[in-house]
Amino acid sequence: MAITFQQVSFAYDAKNLWRHGALxxxxxxxxxxxxxxxxxxxGSGKSTLLQHLNGILMPTTGKVQVFxxxxxxxxxxxxxxxLRRRVGLxxxxxxxQLFEDTVExxxxxxxxxxxxxxVEAKEQASKALSMVGxxxxxxxxxxxxxxxxxxxKVAIATVLAMDPDVIVLxxxxxxxxxxxxxxxxxxxxxxxxxxGKTVIVVTHRMEEMLPYVDQWIVMQDxxxxxxxxxxxxxxEALKLEASGLALPSCISYWNQIxxxxxxxxxxxxxxxxxxxxxxxxxxxxxDTAEGGGG
Amino acid sequence: xxxxxLAYDLQQVSFAYEPEHPVLSDVTLSxxxxxxxxxxxxxGSGKSTLAKLLGGLLAVNAGKIIVEGTPLLRETASLIMxxxxxxxxNPDNQFIGATVEEDIAFGLxxxxxxxxxxxxxxxxxxxxxxxxxxxxxxxxELSGGQKQxxxxxxxxxxxxxxxxxxxxxxxxxEQARGELLHILRDMRSNGDYTMVSITHDAExxxxxxxxxxxxxxxxxxxxxxDTLFSDDALLNSCRxxxxxxxxxxxxxxxxxxxxxxxxxxxxxxxxxxxxxxxNK
Numbered sequence: 002m003a004i005t006f007q008q009v010s011f012a013y014d015a016k017n018l019w020r021h022g023a024l025x026x027x028x029x030x031x032x033x034x035x036x037x038x039x040x041x042x043x044g045s046g047k048s049t050l051l052q053h054l055n056g057i058l059m060p061t062t063g064k065v066q067v068f069x070x071x072x073x074x075x076x077x078x079x080x081x082x083x084l085r086r087r088v089g090l091x092x093x094x095x096x097x098q099l100f101e102d103t104v105e106x107x108x109x110x111x112x113x114x115x116x117x118x119x120v121e122a123k124e125q126a127s128k129a130l131s132m133v134g135x136x137x138x139x140x141x142x143x144x145x146x147x148x149x150x151x152x153x154k155v156a157i158a159t160v161l162a163m164d165p166d167v168i169v170l171x172x173x174x175x176x177x178x179x180x181x182x183x184x185x186x187x188x189x190x191x192x193x194x195x196x197g198k199t200v201i202v203v204t205h206r207m208e209e210m211l212p213y214v215d216q217w218i219v220m221q222d223x224x225x226x227x228x229x230x231x232x233x234x235x236x237e238a239l240k241l242e243a244s245g246l247a248l249p250s251c252i253s254y255w256n257q258i259x260x261x262x263x264x265x266x267x268x269x270x271x272x273x274x275x276x277x278x279x280x281x282x283x284x285x286x287x288d289t290a291e292g293g294g295g
Numbered sequence: 296x297x298x299x300x301l302a303y304d305l306q307q308v309s310f311a312y313e314p315e316h317p318v319l320s321d322v323t324l325s326x327x328x329x330x331x332x333x334x335x336x337x338x339g340s341g342k343s344t345l346a347k348l349l350g351g352l353l354a355v356n357a358g359k360i361i362v363e364g365t366p367l368l369r370e371t372a373s374l375i376m377x378x379x380x381x382x383x384x385n386p387d388n389q390f391i392g393a394t395v396e397e398d399i400a401f402g403l404x405x406x407x408x409x410x411x412x413x414x415x416x417x418x419x420x421x422x423x424x425x426x427x428x429x430x431x432x433x434x435x436e437l438s439g440g441q442k443q444x445x446x447x448x449x450x451x452x453x454x455x456x457x458x459x460x461x462x463x464x465x466x467x468x469e470q471a472r473g474e475l476l477h478i479l480r481d482m483r484s485n486g487d488y489t490m491v492s493i494t495h496d497a498e499x500x501x502x503x504x505x506x507x508x509x510x511x512x513x514x515x516x517x518x519x520x521d522t523l524f525s526d527d528a529l530l531n532s533c534r535x536x537x538x539x540x541x542x543x544x545x546x547x548x549x550x551x552x553x554x555x556x557x558x559x560x561x562x563x564x565x566x567x568x569x570x571x572x573x574n575k
Contacts, residue, residue, distance in 0.1 A: 042468050043439035094385075146312050149384075149462075150338025175466045176384070178337050178495050180534035205468045208539070247469030250539040273539065277546035284552065 002066075003167060003199050004031040004054065009063035011049055023049040025223045027063070031216070033166075036193045036200045038210045041220035042245060047203045048093065048171050050220065054201070055088040055169075056081040067167075086115045089165030091157050093172050096145070098156045104130070104147075105140040107155065111163040122162075129162035130155070134184060149176045157185070161192075167199040168192065174206055182209050189213065208249035211271050219246060235269040251276070258283075300328040300363070302457050302489035303349060308358035310344055318344045319512045321358070328363070328456070331483045331490040333500045333520070336509035337534040342493045345509065346461045349491060350381045363456070377406065380450035384462045386442030387434075389449075395421075395437070396430040399449045406453060420452040424478065440471025447478055458482070460492040464499060476502060497524070497538040508533045 006029035012022045024046050031037050039047050052058040053065050056072055056079075065072045070084045092098055101107040108126035109119075117125065127137055133154040139147075144155055153176050160168065168189070174182040190213040192198040204210050217234045219227035221244055227237060234241070235252050242248055251271045258276070259265045262283050270276040303326040311317040319341045326332050336342050347353040348360060351372055360367040362375045383389055392398030396417055403413045421427045424444050434442060443463060450458060460479070464472045476499055482488050483502075492499060500506055506523045508516040516529055523529060524537040537545075544554045 042470060142316075146316070148339040149343060154338075172466075176338075176462065178534040179497070179536040180531070181338055183536065205472075207469070245470070247473065249469070254539070254543070273542045273546045276543060277550055277552075280547065281550050281552060 002030060003033040003035075003068060005029065005064075005066045006053070007064045007066075009053065009060045009065055011053070011058060011061045015061045022061075022223050024053075024060075027225050029218070029225065029228070031199065031201065033199055034193060034197045035215045036190065036213055037202070037216045037218060038207070038214040039201070039203045039218045039220060040205075040207055040246065045220040046223040047220050049223075051090065051169055051171055051201070051203060054167070055085050055090055057090075086163060087165055088167040088169060089160035089163055091160050091168075091170040091173055093175075096152055098159065099144040099152065102143055103140065104142050104144050104155050107144055108140075108159050108162045111159060115163060125162045125164065126158075129158040132161055132188060133158045134181065150178060150181060153177055154181070165198075167201065170200075170202045172203050172205060174204065174209060182206065186210055186213055206249075208251055211249070211251065221245065231271060232269050235271070236265075301361070302326050302328045302330075302363060303491075304359075304361040306359040306361070308348065308355050308360060310341075310348060310353065310356050312344075317512055319348070322512070322514055323358075324507060324514055324517065326489060326491065328489050329486050330505060331479070331492070331503040333503040333506045334491060334493045334509065335495065335500060335506055335523075335533050335535060336515075337532075340509040340533070341512040342509055343461055346381075346459050346491070346493050349457075350379055350459050351376050352381075377453065378455055379457045379459065380453060380455035381459045381461065382443070382446050382450055382463045384465055386439055386446060386466070389446045390434040390442065393433060394430065395426065395432050395434070395445050398434070398445060399452050402449055402453045416452045416454075420448045423451070424448040438471065439467050440474045443467060443471065443475055444478065447475075451482075456487075457489045457491070460490065460494070462493050462495070464494065464496055472496065495535065497536065500524075500535075501538060 006027045009024060009027045010022055011024040041047050054067060059072050060074045062074045070079050099107050105126055108129060109122040112122040112125045135154055186209045189200045193200050211231050218225060238248050238252050238256055255269045270279045305322055305324050308322040310319045334342050351367055365371050365375060367375055390398055391401045399417045400413055403416055421430055426444055426448060464475045480502055501520050506518055506520055507514060510532060524541050547554055
């Protein structure tokens with residue numbers, strides 16, 4: 002088990018009489034090598050949850066375990082250096098994460114800090130940059146002169162350069178163009194499939210991640226209201242929508258078509274290719290039936 | 296000619312932050328008053344830079360920007376700037392007041408309006424955007440969508456003729472994005488505003504009148520939204536993806552299934568696929 006949360010609550014104002022919980026009573030298990038996506042409206046506790054994964058925040062009550070590091074409410078903070086190498090976090094605002102005057106220096110900062118030689122660090126930098134689809138000509142550029150989308154790609158690369166076991170991204174696709182977003186989702190999927198990385202991503206654009214994700218977590222008002230596969234998510238769509246979660250078109254399309262043709266028990270077709278293929282078969286059956294009957 | 300006034304007339308506009316990396320080169324285009332234009336392109340194509348030039352936040356290196364007939368220059372900027380409002384990406388960076396009411400009033404104070412006029416404008420635009428119940432709230436009590444709604448109200452209260460949205464919906468959740476799109480549609484149908492929206496959002500692009508595609512700092516195409524989304528090569532070149540219902544119809548047609556056109560095609564299956572599936 003890579004990550005477990007046991008009855009974790011967190012309040013930014015824990016000692017205040019009017020305590021407002023950002024996380025309430027979260028139980029959670031994430032296996033090594035899983036691709037997990039977290040959805041929920043803004044303010045539902047997604048980012049707060051992520052910051053528990055490498056000890057930026059400590060639980061107010063309950064216990065968080067990541068690999069062999071245990072962070073328990075009220076106990077002394079354990080040593081976090083190794084954990085922070087193994088769990089790489091990409092924050093919501095890329096510009097907050099960059100600080101050097103060239104992209105290369107920014108990319109080398111993490112590896113150098115965790116003991117790589119200069120030559121190794123440069124190699125890791127260039128490799129990470131190519132993973133996010135930028136070529137070596139960007140190495141000498143000033144990160145603050147890049148566009149918002151390019152900056153975000155560099156910020157993601159700075160974390161990849163450290164080769165973490167768990168990659169955590171907070172809303173990584175805002176500001177990227179749609180094809181870059183699709184490429185990033187694919188890259189994360191490949192990191193999980195080929196290198197066994199655990200990937201945890203907060204997203205507002207559920208459709209992009211749907212084909213790749215093993216487990217969905219839905220947050221609402223600091224609580225976990227759902228955890229399960231895309232198929233389970235699709236079946237619970239009405240309930241989730243009623244509680245204020247906006248679901249992507251592909252889910253509402255499937256559900257309406259499933260209701261119309263009695264396909265509710267099937268594995269949902271959530272890509273246009275899969276849905277078109279399924280519809281083709283449905284229509285053939287119908288045409289044959291109509292032909293035979295009349 | 297009456298009725299075809301230009302909000303913007305750009306003549307061979309060029310710009311670079313560093314001389315060795317030109318961001319915009321030789322951009323020539325015009326935007327009619329009262330229209331809604333989407334400005335699209337891949338990351339790094341120059342969209343946000345163009346938005347800042349249009350908003351007068353940056354000055355051109357070469358070429359000319361003419362706003363409602365007046366060239367945008369250092370001397371004329373003080374006349375032109377009040378005509379233009381901008382809404383940015385991150386709702387948290389646009390809040391100045393300690394309450395929503397103060398936030399809307401801030402821009403009006405800058406315009407030195409009399410107090411009575413300020414109070415009435417705050418009320419008027421809060422009502423228009425449905426945020427009267429939020430007027431006494433602190434920004435931290437608002438959702439992302441509500442914050443963007445306040446940002447729009449604060450801009451509209453200054454009564455600009457031109458509004459530039461620089462990826463205003465990109466950080467919003469699904470629900471809030473829908474709300475903002477609704478506001479944009481209302482503004483368009485009301486006809487008082489020229490709207491320039493920098494966006495990657497397929498639904499937002501579909502709702503606009505015209506799409507200007509930027510590629511490597513030049514205008515690569517200037518088309519209507521339907522043309523853009525039916526042209527795969529063009530979509531790829533600006534790294535966009537068509538909305539789900541359009542891709543589904545295209546995929547069905549590839550398989551030889553003709554989907555009859557239907558006026559209300561959108562998120563609901565009934566809209567797009569009704570004639571095909573539900574009359575069976």
